[in-house]
Amino acid sequence: MKPAKLKYVRAETAEHAVELLGEADATARILAGGQSLIPALSARSITTSFLLLDIMRCPGLEDVSETPGEITVGAACRQSRIELSTLVRQSIPLLSEALGWVAMPQVRSRGTVVGCLAQANTGGEVPVVSLALDAELNIVSRGGIKQRMPAKDIYAVETGTRLPTRSLIVSASFRTLAAGEGWGFSEVQLRAGHFALVCCAATLLLDENGRIRTARIALGGLTANPYRAVRAEKGLIGEAPATTHYAAQTASAERPWPARTDLHATAAFRAKVAVAAVARALTDARARCSKQTGATHDSA
Amino acid sequence: MTAPDPGPQKMVWDDSNESRTALNVTVNGKQVQTLVADRLLLSDFLRDHLGLTALKVACGEGACGACTIVIDGELARSCTLLAVQTDGAEILTLEGLNAPQGLNHVQQLFQQHHALQCGYCTPGWLMSVYSMIKRSIHPDSAEVGQYLSGHICRCTGYRNIWTAIRRALGATNDDPVSGKE
Numbered sequence: 001m002k003p004a005k006l007k008y009v010r011a012e013t014a015e016h017a018v019e020l021l022g023e024a025d026a027t028a029r030i031l032a033g034g035q036s037l038i039p040a041l042s043a044r045s046i047t048t049s050f051l052l053l054d055i056m057r058c059p060g061l062e063d064v065s066e067t068p069g070e071i072t073v074g075a076a077c078r079q080s081r082i083e084l085s086t087l088v089r090q091s092i093p094l095l096s097e098a099l100g101w102v103a104m105p106q107v108r109s110r111g112t113v114v115g116c117l118a119q120a121n122t123g124g125e126v127p128v129v130s131l132a133l134d135a136e137l138n139i140v141s142r143g144g145i146k147q148r149m150p151a152k153d154i155y156a157v158e159t160g161t162r163l164p165t166r167s168l169i170v171s172a173s174f175r176t177l178a179a180g181e182g183w184g185f186s187e188v189q190l191r192a193g194h195f196a197l198v199c200c201a202a203t204l205l206l207d208e209n210g211r212i213r214t215a216r217i218a219l220g221g222l223t224a225n226p227y228r229a230v231r232a233e234k235g236l237i238g239e240a241p242a243t244t245h246y247a248a249q250t251a252s253a254e255r256p257w258p259a260r261t262d263l264h265a266t267a268a269f270r271a272k273v274a275v276a277a278v279a280r281a282l283t284d285a286r287a288r289c290s291k292q293t294g295a296t297h298d299s300a
Numbered sequence: 301m302t303a304p305d306p307g308p309q310k311m312v313w314d315d316s317n318e319s320r321t322a323l324n325v326t327v328n329g330k331q332v333q334t335l336v337a338d339r340l341l342l343s344d345f346l347r348d349h350l351g352l353t354a355l356k357v358a359c360g361e362g363a364c365g366a367c368t369i370v371i372d373g374e375l376a377r378s379c380t381l382l383a384v385q386t387d388g389a390e391i392l393t394l395e396g397l398n399a400p401q402g403l404n405h406v407q408q409l410f411q412q413h414h415a416l417q418c419g420y421c422t423p424g425w426l427m428s429v430y431s432m433i434k435r436s437i438h439p440d441s442a443e444v445g446q447y448l449s450g451h452i453c454r455c456t457g458y459r460n461i462w463t464a465i466r467r468a469l470g471a472t473n474d475d476p477v478s479g480k481e
Contacts, residue, residue, distance in 0.1 A: 105450060110371075110381065
């Protein structure tokens, strides 16, 4: 029995969980799939006696819903279910692909998609995808106050997140890909199933002349939190999709925070790997693009 | 191996201030109703309380796969779950797959292909193979590599394990493929 003493409570509803969270002291935590939290408890990285609020049985949190332009994934949806969902594979294959890089099948069966977003582990794939897909998190706070926060605001800090305290992410809404929009996800891992040394999610949409209309590039692992490579994206607009190497260089260089050095890689090495990862994701995105209606010739 | 009578056992580290929760689970087809400490890991519950010691605890953080079991038809690490999280679940451990006598088919393949040496990681592999067979995963699909990545073996290298698994999935040759479809 490795975790320190704790109290486990099954929340009845999302609102109930938030109320309990509000009444408890700051050591209370939401427990979803627990694939990051339980190991942290076992390692005693978290040692204070506290309250775990299990949200997996709250009604509605297992739902996956589709509205025009977006798919909303409930907080109790496990990664493997979303990875293999036909709806997700068709509408946001980028998310499905990225989930295939999250840990191993034996862990994805328990871990949740929204848990990845809340946990925001460095090198985690889902936060990176959430940036490329302009995801918005649906959050409930005490008193039933609901808010919708863009993922880009949540990860706009060097470490940690800007998630409001004592609140619960009930679901995350990912935009579906536009018609003809190409996507790519690339990752460099030290060993299959590990967190990314570096990973990149990219999407490209071409105009009727086969030039890039919109580009999205999100990079993770290089810095503690993922970021959108906005300058690289802007530089691509109006360009032929073949000219992506400069964008890959820019995407790595424009990091808003210092590149990470750890046991596995220096900052300089990570920055180089990031260039390759972006180039690969953009190449895949380009290959999956189809021209908008009215296009006559693909300059790529 | 048969499990001793399930029920709450007094453990040396038990403490009267411990918060406990009722737990009802089906383990290898048998109903278990008990009260467990909230912080008790599922792996420790199965091993120490139910005597189901086929699963092994090694890394304790979900990385190595030695504690892999099946919960409600899905593979899971038993060391990264609290026992109380699985209330109402149907749990299958290797004991539930054992042949009445001798080795079951997959165990025989592991033996035949020298897919184990010390055997510590083997119960976990066998659970993953069980799940792969249930899902009719093709022996040459890239998914095989994904499942393999969920287990660490420090003795054999993985080639023999791969061969045994491919055989278990219906392959008719021993050549491991590159992992690419």
